[in-house]
Structure formats: structure tokens, C-alpha cells
Amino acid sequence: xxxxxIKVDIAGSNFPVKVNxxxxxxxxxxxxxxxxxxxxxxxxxxxxxKKDVLSMVMLQLVAQxxxxxxxxxxxxxxxxxxxxxxxxxxxxxxxNISNIPSQE
Numbered sequence: 001x002x003x004x005x006i007k008v009d010i011a012g013s014n015f016p017v018k019v020n021x022x023x024x025x026x027x028x029x030x031x032x033x034x035x036x037x038x039x040x041x042x043x044x045x046x047x048x049x050k051k052d053v054l055s056m057v058m059l060q061l062v063a064q065x066x067x068x069x070x071x072x073x074x075x076x077x078x079x080x081x082x083x084x085x086x087x088x089x090x091x092x093x094x095x096n097i098s099n100i101p102s103q104e
Contacts, residue, residue: 011038011050037061 002021007014008031019027037057047053 010034011054034061 003018004021004024005016005018006024006027008017008027009015010031011034017027034057037060038053041047041053041056045056047056
């Protein structure tokens, strides 16, 4: 895995960021999303202070991340329960098969 340094522009400020080559596209997409959200906040709420705008964007994005993480965790928990139920059903099925008298 190789690292590269890319320059990103967030809220009008440029930052050099060292990233793994495999993550470069994701970082650029994240930067685009951040800048899009900044533009939305500036347009919709007339917030001019970049620090305030960045704080609101951060809050919104982290809240979305937590919501998605909680949903994923809940779905994973449900899938684990389904897997345990299937294992139990297979175990019972195997017991039922082994209790069938042989017809010799």
C-alpha cells in the first residue's frame, strides 16, 4: 500500500493530506460532500463565520454517521439472531433425522 499527498480545499482553505492510494477517491468525495454542505448552510442560514459553518456541517455529518452506524448495528444484531435460530433449527433437524428408526 502506497501513500500519496493530495491537496484538498475545505471552506476555501487548502490542506495537504497524506492518504493511502486506495483511499484517495473516498477522501476527495468526503471533501466534495463537506464543501457542498458548507455551501448549503451558507445559502440557507446566512451564516458567514466559517468556524460556525464548519461546526454545523460537522454536527450534521456526524449525526448522520451515528444514525447509520446505529442502524447497521441493529441490523447486524438481527442477522446474528436469525443465524442462531437457523443453527438451532439445523441442530433439531439433525436430531430428528438421527431418531428415525432404520428400516432394515
